Amino acid sequence: MAHTLAPLPYDYAALEPYIDAQTMQLHHDKHHAAYVNNLNAALEKYPDLMNKSIEELIINLEQIPSEIRTVVRNNAGGHFNHTLFWKSMSPNGSRTPTGAIAEAIEVTFGSFDNFKQQFNEAGMKQFGSGWVWLTFNRSGKLEIVTTPNQDSPLTTGLYPLLGNDVWEHAYYLKYQNRRKDYLDAWWNVVDWDEVNRRFETARQ
Template sequence: MPMPTRRRLLATAATAAVAAATFARLPASAQGSPPPGSGPSDSRPPGNRQTGSPFTLPELPYDVTALEPHIDARTMGLHHGKHHQAYVTNLNNALAEHSQLHGLSLTDLLKRLGELPEGIRTAVRNNGGGHANHSMFWTIMGPNGGGEPTGAVGEAIARDFGAFEDFKKTFNEAGTKQFGSGWVFVTVDPAGRLEIVARPNQDTPLMDGRPVLMGNDVWEHAYYLTYQNRRADYLAAWWNTVNWGAVNQRLSAIRNGSVL
């Protein structure tokens, strides 16, 4: 076997140095050390617990029929069991050869996209964003939802938007005007005020380090079987599914320092 040339040895050493520098920027949990609480008593949200794969599909917290007539059972079943599952599967596939990243939470992966290996960055953005967005989406809806916002969320909406109807109008307009597929979110700015933002595809404010209080999916797969091209009708009907108790829990967590 021929001996390696000096030029080849120098090139190999340079490549290794670049890789080591990139790896060193990631937190210790991404460098192979198990994160605190990753054992059986792990309290991270569903989908962030380490099993055979880093991420798993969370169960729906209600039956697929629970949101009818506003969201039909067939849409719920396909949306959760097919679309969301595909995001989880594709995210795990992207991370399969990068075990050093398996200790990172989903939020950390999305906040640090620019530090991930370039070859998986787009896959993590699209599928990690899809997993985060949908995991939030299921939990803020529920049977017997709707009505006026309650508690701290109601107070924050009144403070930052005035009447609840004005808040809904601004939210629905942002969702209607989102070109193509995407989401409309309510996030919380550094001063603690609520802000309505739209994002394309499966992008999320988490990628900017901003917490997500609530949001609605305006991809066609979320509504087309019932509403066809009538996105505005879907957005109007969706408010009847919102679980304000769950949204209040998210606001409390955000105010306590959790980025959700």
């Protein structure tokens, strides 16, 4: 069964003024769609792989035939990362975390402000295209990491709770080269209810 592109869970303009409608439309309908199409094309000759979930493909990359491994790594990663990205944002974002994830952030980073600063600094230091993540590691701790291109934290045994896309196509129409402004503005649309759901799943 082919992988599919789910519609955005909100309107293209729903995240304005922080993320503009044109960026959202191009990002979802063109960039994300291309990852899904490229992934399906790569898997066409391997029907047994079509039955694998996106997570299974990413976690077991070493089992993917070598001739399509890089394509699957890039495009399965792009599909997974963006699916999580859209769900992690909401026009009704709470701006500050609540519940279990808020407590864990406080314990790990000292305060939410410290966490945001470290997260944004990591996003700024990511050279070129990539992602910045809040993850849950094998020791049961929160950890900020970055990944290049469309690599997923799943490949290194980390469970992604929240990720921000720092590819230029995610922000360039509105923010041009001002990645810091984009990173700062993005916190206004984070859906902490979704992050809490992922945190609960990770802990289980």
